[in-house]
Amino acid sequence: MTVVEDRRSRRTRGALRDALVSLVLERGYAAVTVEDIVAAADVGRATFYTHFKDKEALYDHVVSSVLHDLKERLAEVLAPEDAGFTGQPVAEVFRHATEQPDAYRMILRGEGDGRGLRAFEDAWSTTAHETFSARVKANAVRPRVDLQVLARAWVGEQMAVLLWWLDAPEPRPATDQVVDTLVELSRRGRFWATGFDPDER
Amino acid sequence: MTVVEDRRSRRTRGALRDALVSLVLERGYAAVTVEDIVAAADVGRATFYTHFKDKEALYDHVVSSVLHDLKERLAEVLAPEDAGFTGQPVAEVFRHATEQPDAYRMILRGEGDGRGLRAFEDAWSTTAHETFSARVKANAVRPRVDLQVLARAWVGEQMAVLLWWLDAPEPRPATDQVVDTLVELSRRGRFWATGFDPDER
DNA sequence: GAGATCATAGACAGCGTGTCCAGAAACAGT
């Protein structure tokens, strides 16, 4: 366990991280070589290999950093109230994404053959499933929908909208507004609109 | 325009197609080389290059075949009734996916740096957006939710569940059942359950 | 300042790529 990382290491790792993300967004993961990365990061090629085994390892490092960060954030928000449904966790994800939009974009686009995407999806839908189960238990209800499907659907929806939002031209719609929409969708269904009830027909 | 393709071409292209898909599912797109593909397809390496520029071209070919196929299918289903909401288009996608589950898996997992995934998502959400717009107009309602967000959310949800379903161990839950769940989710919202109304709290 | 740690250039073998060729094989139409 390194207590505090050497400044040089911090600098190079950070530079490599940033270089990877921006190059991937520019050309696509497969088209980016280690030589490109070290050139963009202004780092010797040999140095790259003292930090990461290969391009894939660097990519995985980025993904797990993001995921680790996010989990810490969510832990704070999720702890207090457990059974009620607020949009808070979703809002937190959106907020986190605005802080490092490029890394999120890279992941959500499926760069790296979707490995980051899947890691994200799995982590998130596990959390979602647990939350749903807890809520069902706490409220003593019998869900009409398989919770697995529910969790997957919920997460898929979030991620799709999040990516759409991140890719939208600035100024983006306000975070709260998009999150409200998502929550509203979940509560009342997709066709909630004035004077339109899908059961009419 | 080739009227009828030479049998040899058909055979090799088919073999390459299948080889790519199964190898990608096995090892991941990046780890598959052209040499692997031709070995699995039992085809000379030189032959590969007379058909496709590179691995990427083969991948794109697979994706666009699937997408082309799907569009034809959907055209039949979408034409008759336009304003009502049946789960028919969704069901058709699921049916189509069962006919070539591996290709779908490859695409939906984000293999190929998510290019297939994005192509799929764009095509599908464009269709969804058009359908929603038409329905809103036909029913003269004022939607409470931005239709762009709606379309993205809807499609993201479908794709996530579809992948989950394809990756589920056999025997998979019946298509109709999963589709019904999705439709029900859309109609009434995510928390539709006996005795559980999210507005209670 | 001293000792530890990190960065770097350059050299190396290895692998996969994409292109070319010339001969063999399989094809479609008559």
Next chain:
DNA sequence: ACTGTTTCTGGACACGCTGTCTATGATCTC
């Protein structure tokens, strides 16, 4: 069954990128 056309094939080629190693210089920490 014959013929002209198209496709398949292995082998050879240069090239670019990879991952490893070493020796030297630079930069950190305390």
